[in-house]
Amino acid sequence: MRLLFGLVLIIGVGLAGFAVYLAKDYIGAFQTQLDAERAARASIVPTVDVFVVNSEMRYGQQLTADDIRAVKWPENAIPAGTFSTIEDIFPDGEKKFRTVLRAMEKDEALLEIKVTKPGADAGVSSRLADGMRAFAISVDVSSGVSGFLRPEDRIDIYWTGRGVDELGAGQAVTKLILANVHIIAIDQIADTDRTGPTIARTVTVEVTPRQVAALAQAQSSGRLSLALVGSQDQSVTSAVEVDQGEIMGEVVGPREEICTVRTRRGGEIIETQIACPE
Numbered sequence: 001m002r003l004l005f006g007l008v009l010i011i012g013v014g015l016a017g018f019a020v021y022l023a024k025d026y027i028g029a030f031q032t033q034l035d036a037e038r039a040a041r042a043s044i045v046p047t048v049d050v051f052v053v054n055s056e057m058r059y060g061q062q063l064t065a066d067d068i069r070a071v072k073w074p075e076n077a078i079p080a081g082t083f084s085t086i087e088d089i090f091p092d093g094e095k096k097f098r099t100v101l102r103a104m105e106k107d108e109a110l111l112e113i114k115v116t117k118p119g120a121d122a123g124v125s126s127r128l129a130d131g132m133r134a135f136a137i138s139v140d141v142s143s144g145v146s147g148f149l150r151p152e153d154r155i156d157i158y159w160t161g162r163g164v165d166e167l168g169a170g171q172a173v174t175k176l177i178l179a180n181v182h183i184i185a186i187d188q189i190a191d192t193d194r195t196g197p198t199i200a201r202t203v204t205v206e207v208t209p210r211q212v213a214a215l216a217q218a219q220s221s222g223r224l225s226l227a228l229v230g231s232q233d234q235s236v237t238s239a240v241e242v243d244q245g246e247i248m249g250e251v252v253g254p255r256e257e258i259c260t261v262r263t264r265r266g267g268e269i270i271e272t273q274i275a276c277p278e
């Protein structure tokens with residue numbers, strides 16, 4: 001009897017230990033899954049809806065509601081100028097299309113800067129800011145930076161002509177008249193995605209009405225030259241003016257009078273500097 005009782009006790013203890021082992025294993029697996037779920041939740045980034053294009057879009061194409069879709073975008077990495085609702089892109093009462101101004105690749109975020117206003121075409125007028133005007137400058141190979149200018153570049157504009165002094169006359173002078181001016185078109189082309197140099201005949205810039213008058217006067221009274229500003233250049237250009245005297249390395253102003261006397265010594269003539277008479 002005692003033998004039977006001992007056997008039952010041993011079997012009971014073994015079963016209890018086995019049950020504890022299974023429970024511990026189950027609890028460990030559950031805890032691992034719980035930790036993994038918590039880590040996954042912690043790594044989730046808040047998102048918002050942003051509209052992207054369904055296929056590549058090129059300059060001049062019309063963009064409609066069929067060309068875009070909303071996707072989830074990380075809230076802390078949204079590009080400036082995106083659209084989050086279809087009403088922002090195509091407001092009520094407006095034509096239901098925009099025109100592409102800059103190329104976009106498939107699944108690229110639709111940015112306000114890359115399309116026109118609702119219903120507008122890709123002409124120059126769509127690129128003008130409020131209060132600004134478009135002015136065309138005649139150029140050639142030398143004055144137009146050898147054809148390397150493109151829409152959206154920025155330039156400094158120099159004028160070469162005759163300056164005016166206190167006597168009413170003047171010598172040739174070159175001066176900076178406008179700095180960091182925005183180009184909106186080359187000839188009749190406003191496409192910013194064109195590549196390769198093109199010898200242009202006109203460069204259209206975005207300026208204020210007063211600057212239009214200044215450029216018109218400068219173009220009629222002298223010659224305009226353009227200088228390309230670097231895309232990363234943030235410097236502010238100060239007044240620049242160079243005249244003929246500075247180019248030749250001369251000092252503009254009255255020269256010191258020099259008096260000399262010549263004497264002959266045999267077959268040699270010697271020139272000696274003397275004080276000039278009062």
